[in-house]
Amino acid sequence: IININSHRYSASLTNNSVLEWGVLLKRYKTNKQNEEALKLFHDGINKKKLIPNYIIYLLVLGICSDLGSLEKGKEIHKMIMNTKDDIKNNLKIQNVLINMYFKCRDITNAEKLFNNLNERDVITFNSTMKGYNFNELPDKTIDLYKQMIINKIQPDSITYTLVFAACGECVRLGKGKSIHMDIMKNNTINKDNLIIQTTLIDMYGKMADVQKAEEIFSKISKKRTVISFSAMMKCYNANELPEKTIELYEEMIKVKMQPSSVTYTLVFAACGDCVRLVTEQGFGAIIESLSLPIPGKGKSIHMDIMKNNTINKDNLIIQTTLIDMYGKMADVQKAEEIFSKISKKCDVISFSAMMKCYNANGLPKKTIELYEEMIRNNIQLSDGIYVLVIDACSMCLSRQKGWLIHHEIMNKNKEMSDIIINNALINMYGKFGDIDNARRIFDSMNKHDIATYNTMINSYGFNGQGLDAIELYRRMREQERWTPNDKTFVVVLNACSHSGLVDAAREIFYLIDERYRNKFVTTAMVDALARSQHWDEAQSVIENYEKTNERNIVMWTTLLGACRTYKEEKKAKEIYDKINEMKNISNNCRASVSVLLANTYASAGKYDKAESIRHKTDDENFKKIPGMTYIEIDGVNHSFYAHDKSHPKLNEIYNELDKLQQELIDYGHTFGYNSITFFGIVQGLCNRVILCTYVELLYNIFLLNIVNNLVYTNILPYLAFLYVYITGIDRIL
Incomplete structure (x- = not known):
């Protein structure tokens, strides 16, 4: 007896038995040795002259599905069409063919097969619904369910799990509730079926109806399994209620129910989200005083796992979720420790988790270093890796590296129609101030999504091109017929704010549906009003928001x-x-x-x-965490904080700054106090060297001058622009 789940299986046909052929194919398929299974199938036909029966065809079609090999699948389909009628017309064969085409993303042929069938059973409908869900077409699953009811085909529990999953994905709350009611009236289905109940919890969670999900969960109290607990935890996490996930985990421990690896990934995600949500709300690290669990809870559960012999401590999913959790807790050292111990360091998922941690904690240089390590070790790069490293280049303004990565993607014949990668590139070039390249990528895309428009609008706003941002926003709504989301409103209002277009901001904000006027959208409007000195209106907007929030x-x-x-x-x-x-x-x-x-x-x-x-x-x-600024010179990144004195050429930089400021004084300029930090005043520093908000920008320019030994006149126009921007002294320019 071979443990086919742990060992590579190797066998060849010893006689001309179709039964032996089928057994060996099944073993290969179970052991996920699909390429060997296909070779064995062809050997049986070509070398042993065996004739496949319908079971052999079912096996080999399943193997093609697992491989996602459309070419092989079509080849087998063609062979089936040349067999006798009892095989090619066998409904089980037709159902598996439909499944194979869906798995291979050939929706057209799958639908063609379904529509041409003279006979359909519940499995046929289920296979097609499963295919639609797999290909992210939930609306078609719901339409097929309607057709099923019209044709008087009785749904089974699998049908309901598929249609509820579809309702959750396309957020059709009314339809989902309606089908739920159908089940309650249906005497042929077990209303307490645990699979249906957990799928309903998942559906209501995706529809943000947490109360209904809790109601269903409470009714299965005596039959709860780790799967139902995990479904409820997933619902809480999706609806930003991570503290409830942790409470549920503690309930599991009290009733001595053994958590699964999925449970642990959900509870670690919840621990990380507790910190993230509290930080976003402006409450920083003082979690102990709130109802939310402290960061130590995540570490405590982590220790439980290390002592628990029933869970694989090296489970890659758990490890990557832990990296994510510690990243959200800003414990980069612990995240790095876990990453270093992962045995499968060639796995792209673990690299992705660590890169995400670095980006979230303001360490983009380390993300770029990990990317370079992946290149050296010939690790296959995913779209997610490209997005993370492009974002890292955006964060540290690493133009040279960003440009090189863009060209690496193109040189590897990477499909540049990928929306997520293009969105990241638009954002990167926007951050670099290269708005022409950002727009070039936008215009070259065959397909845009809402995030594409948001990113391009944000790039315009970031570069002070508010009118262009508003024009694109209007085109998106009026010509392309896209419905804005809350992020759209945030970026377009920010663009108005940074360009002083307060009337345009008002026009947009006061027409926004109340559902979308969340804290981020409202804050963007407050910023636009405050920058234009409309104090009372800005305060009124805040007070109106706080009436219901x-x-x-x-x-x-x-x-x-x-x-x-x-x-x-x-x-x-x-x-x-x-x-x-x-x-x-x-x-x-x-x-x-x-x-x-x-x-x-x-x-x-x-x-x-x-x-x-x-x-x-x-x-x-009280301690204020300082912000960090980056500049790239000859491919080398320099980073520094406000009032930073750590740079090795500090004296030379400030000497240059003094020279330039003396020239301004000679021209008759008197420095004001608007851009001077109190830090500098109490330290007794000269007010000419403590321009608070933009000293970093000047620092950048002097780095260019000193480190690169550039000719002074080459950077003088940029310096003049910065001083006008900082001090408002138009006459100097």
């Missing part, structure tokens, strides 16, 4: 940042007090708003008040 620190901080720009010290203090009234704000957030208020006072010349805020911040041990 929780208070949002990001909106108020956005308004506070604009107050600093326009030296609105009284308004800034009013907003600062409102923020401090909020509960469960992290020290990092308090530090950020304190720094903003101190800088507002400093820009207005109220240094005593600024210093008072600073002392309070120091006394309460």
Whole structure:
């Protein structure tokens, strides 16, 4: 007896027995040695002159499906059509043929077979529905279910699981509920069928009807399995309720139900999402004070697995989910430790998880290093890897590497019609300020999705081309008939904001359906109004939002940042007090708003008040996490923080900065305080070297001048532009 799940199987036909032929084919198929199975099939015909029966054809068609080999499948189909009628007209053969064509993505031939059948049973309909779901055509599954009912073919439990899965994918809540009611009235189906119940939980989860999913879950309390628990956890994760997933896991442990590897991946994802959601809401790392679990919960469950002998600790899915969890917790060191221990380091999934972790934690250079490691080790690159490394190049403004990766994709004959890769490239070139290349890629695409439009609109906004962004937004809606999503509204409102097009922003925002006016869309509108000094209207937008939603620190901080720009010290203090009234704000957030208020006072010349805020911040041990800026020179990336003093050529950089500023003074310019940080003032630094927001940009230019020894006049126009942008001194330009 051979354990065919653990060993490669090797055999050859010893006699002219069709029975032996079938047994050997089955063993190869079970052991996933499909290429060997096909060779054995042809050897049986060509060498042993065996004639396949319908069971042999069923096996070999299944093998073609597993391989996704349309060419081989068509070849077998042609052979079947030349056999006697009892084989070629056999309904089981027809059902497997339909399944094979769907698995090979040949929807046209699959539908042709289905439509030409004189006889159909429930398996025929199920095979076709399964094929539609596999090819992401859930609407067709639902239409086929209607046809099934019209033809009076009784659905079985598999039918219902397929149609509920389809309803979940296309979010047809009414239809899903209607079919659910059909089951409740149907006496031929077991209403308590656990597979149907878990599929219903999954469907309602995808439709964001968590209450209905919980209702179904509660009714199967006595029959719950690890699968039903996992379905409910998946529902909670999909609807941003990760704390409930963790509560459910703890319930499983209490009733001594052994979690599966799927359960662990879901609970680790939930632990990571707890941190992510709390951070997004502006509460930073102070999770202990909330109802959400602390990051230690994920680490504790991880330790449970290490002690648990019933779970494979080297399970790749668990390992990659752990990398993702620690990445969301900003514990990059732990993520790296897990990654280094993965035995199958050639697996693209583990590389993808680690790259995602690096990007999420502001370490794009490490993502690029991993990509280069994959190239050196000849590891097959997936679309997801290309997207991650392109995003990394966007983050650290690595133009040379980004351009090279773009050309590597094209040189490897990679299908450049891939929407996800093209979207990433548009974003990358937009971040580089190369809007022409971004638009060139957009126009070359045969097909756009909503993310393509969002990315291109965002690229226009990022580069100060608000009118172009609005024009593309209108084309998307009026000519292409695309329905915007919340991200569309965010990027177009941001584009209006950065170009000072407040009236256009109003026109867009006040026509948005209430369903889409979430916190991100509302914050973008607040930013547009605040940048144009429409304080009362901006505050009114926030207050209207908070009538039906929780208070949002990001909106108020956005308004506070604009107050600093326009030296609105009284308004800034009013907003600062409102923020401090909020509960469960992290020290990092308090530090950020304190720094903003101190800088507002400093820009207005109220240094005593600024210093008072600073002392309070120091006394309460608030820490603000600084932002990082990148510049690439001759393919080498330089990174630095605001007020960074770590660069080896620091003195030369500031000497150049002093020279340029002295030239401005000689031309009659007097420095204002609007762009001066309170940090610089309290340190006693010269106000000419502490331009707060854009000192990094000047740093970039001087790096170009010093590191590359460029001719000064070559960069002078760029410097002049930056000073106009920073100080508003049009006359100097």
